[in-house]
Amino acid sequence: MKVGLYLHVPFCRRKCAYCDFVSYPAATADTAGYVRAVQTEITRRGEAVRDRLTLAGLYVGGGTPTVLTADALAAILATVRRHFHWPENLEATVEANPETVCLSGLEKLRRSGINRISIGMQAAQDSLLAVLGRGHRFADVRAAVRAARRAGYTNLNLDLISGIPGQTLRDWRRTLAAALALEPEHIAAYSLEIPPGSVLAVRLARGELPAVPEEEAYEMFQTTREVLVKAGFEHYEIANFARPGYACRHNLIYWMNEPYLGFGPAAHSHWNGCRWANEKDPAVYAARLAAGEWPVAEREELDLVTQMGETMFLGLRLRRGVGREQFRRRFGLDLETVYGAGISRLKEQGLLEEQDGYLRLTERGLPVANVVFENFVGGAFCVSKPPSAGGAAVGAT
């Protein structure tokens, strides 16, 4: 059986002004304790699953994984190899912030099996990077890309952010052009979300920074697609663009609602009809493992209605959408049987369409994707429960 594997490294050099990811200051963290704990979790999970699972994708994310030494990351990856089958062609990604990489570290990671690097570029303007509270300048991005290429990485992603307070459409065009000049195989272009209570939210509320008007944010979204598609990238997910053959395999596992195991504090897993999330606090996470327990903070058994809803709203993130035949094979039910009336309504509104047996977002549906997705959460569209789940009506259409 195949499974995706995610490793969460919950440490960063500093906290960015918009961050609500689980990350703690690396300087004061017990990173050695973290490495031991995550190795324990991997070993125990590997032993608990009877058949040796084959990896379908591996992703080391954070936080900033590259605040750990390359030797520490290599030790964790060696533990993964001992307990999972690591196929030769496995796509194995590590996220890196530009100011935390060097040639020798990248070479070591390459030797330990990492073959894809995802660099947090975010913007080409140092003034906007400062607004975000990032610890790098654009020159660091150039240096990191150069080092990654020298170290032999032929699959490189750049993360970009639009909608930064003070950013203009012209700035965004320049960021896209600067990213393209670095010749990445993949670009992830996200719209900035500002969590309440973050440094950036406080500064905006005080009027210290100008918010990007909604129409301009929409223009940025459209510009991203125009520019990157024209440059030969395939727009394969709402925020993700790839050269042909370079779609991120691990993220495809998420969007296709397939199984993955997550290791490390705050890591999420989807396995055997369950989702669970690990303890966020690295000390609590390590203590529970040391006590012989699983470090799980929340666990949910997924009923069939939930699994179908997740398959819909995750799959609709992909530009190709959700395959009717794949859905039927997986759940033994036609899309129409489960979501018929709702799908018709969204089609009438011009938000969903059919293409080659796939149901997908229209051009008009793309910028309001979250509104479409809400319709599939909690079984809201289910006209009837599948026969195996009782046959009674569960929600309005």
Ligand code: SF4
């Ligand atoms: S690098 Fe990422 S995870 Fe770390 S503080 Fe910044 S936004 Fe948060």
